[in-house]
Amino acid sequence: MTADESGDANVLRSKRDATRYQILVQIAERQPAVSQQEVADAIGITSQAVSDYLQDLIKQGFVQKHGRGRYEVTKEGVDWLISHTSRLEEYVTHVSEEVIGQVEIETALATSDIEEGQAVSLSMHDGTLQATPGTTGSATAVAVTDADAGSDVGVTDFEGVLDYELGDVTIVSLPRVDNGGSRAADIDRVAELAADADLLAVAGTEALAAARAADREPDLRFGTAEAVREAATRGLDALLLVVETDLAGHTDRLREDNVSYEIVDAAE
Incomplete structure (x- = not known):
């Protein structure tokens, strides 16, 4: 790859190439009926300039003219667009990940x-x-x-280094309603655990019922797998009441993110 073909995205370094790129895109969007004035308005140049560029693109074989106001981007023109679009994508990735990413705010x-x-x-x-x-x-x-x-x-x-401890995650697994639901839980134990937690999350209707039976309104009812993980990584102690059928999804996510947890038996 030459210097001009590098991640510098040479289509941005040449005003002429940048304008040709924009005109080809506009023709591809509008073909076969192409209004030179609409193209000019879209990219901010004069209609005469669009006409001049079109003549050049036709000579290069990037555009084919089929009659007055009827143009089509050729295979060669599409290939030119694709190659420059790929370089632009590489350049944008470079800027976003290696340039902007280094200036974290x-x-x-x-x-x-x-x-x-x-x-x-x-x-x-x-x-x-x-x-x-x-x-x-x-x-x-x-x-x-x-x-x-x-x-x-x-x-x-x-x-x-930011000096703080990760939060603790305590999980109470509750049976489905057909196996007892919230009625099978030790509500006093749930209330005790909730009193020690910074955040109470519930996953499932049975879990919501258990929290309310313990006279606690949950802080979170939806998106609990992600929310509990984030709360713990920010130093909050979280209590999660979860229906047994949803337990694996929550524990898998916590393990993936290296967040430790404890499952507590709160059955009566």
């Missing part, structure tokens, strides 16, 4: 007023990343936005 909650460019210490509290002015914490960053106390602030240039 996270969002934190400001504990007090913060100015753009100010050094901050990061901490995890109640499952939320927090930023505090100063560099006394184990993990630091630099604010990229101003923020009032209690509002969101963008931070980057991370250093150190």
Whole structure:
């Protein structure tokens, strides 16, 4: 591959090639009846410029003319589009993963007023990343936005390790309704476990009934596999009440993400 064919996406380096690329795309979308004025309006050049480019594309064999206002992109033109589109895709991937990805910006909650460019210490509290002015914490960053106390602030240039413990996940498996459902659970035990948890999630109607029997309204009822995993990775202790038929789906997801859990027997 030559330098011009590299991930630099040479179609972007040449205004002429970039315009030809856009015109070919517009013709492919509209063919065979193509209005030069519509193409001009779509890409922001004059109708005369479109006409000049069309003559050139016809000479190169990229476009075939079938009559007044009737054009078609040839196989050679399609091949040219495909090759340049592939390079553009590679370039976009390079920019998004290797360029933009290196300038990571996270969002934190400001504990007090913060100015753009100010050094901050990061901490995890109640499952939320927090930023505090100063560099006394184990993990630091630099604010990229101003923020009032209690509002969101963008931070980057991370250093150190965020010092916090992963949350515990406790799972209570409940039988289906035809095997007793919530009535087969030790509701006092459920209430005791829920009192010690930061977050209560239920998966299944039997689990919802058990939570309400324990006089607790769940924090989560849907998407619990992902939510419980994320809560634990953010330092929250989660209690999951789950119908036995859904248990494997939740435990598999936790194991895949290396989140430890404990299954507690809450049967009467």
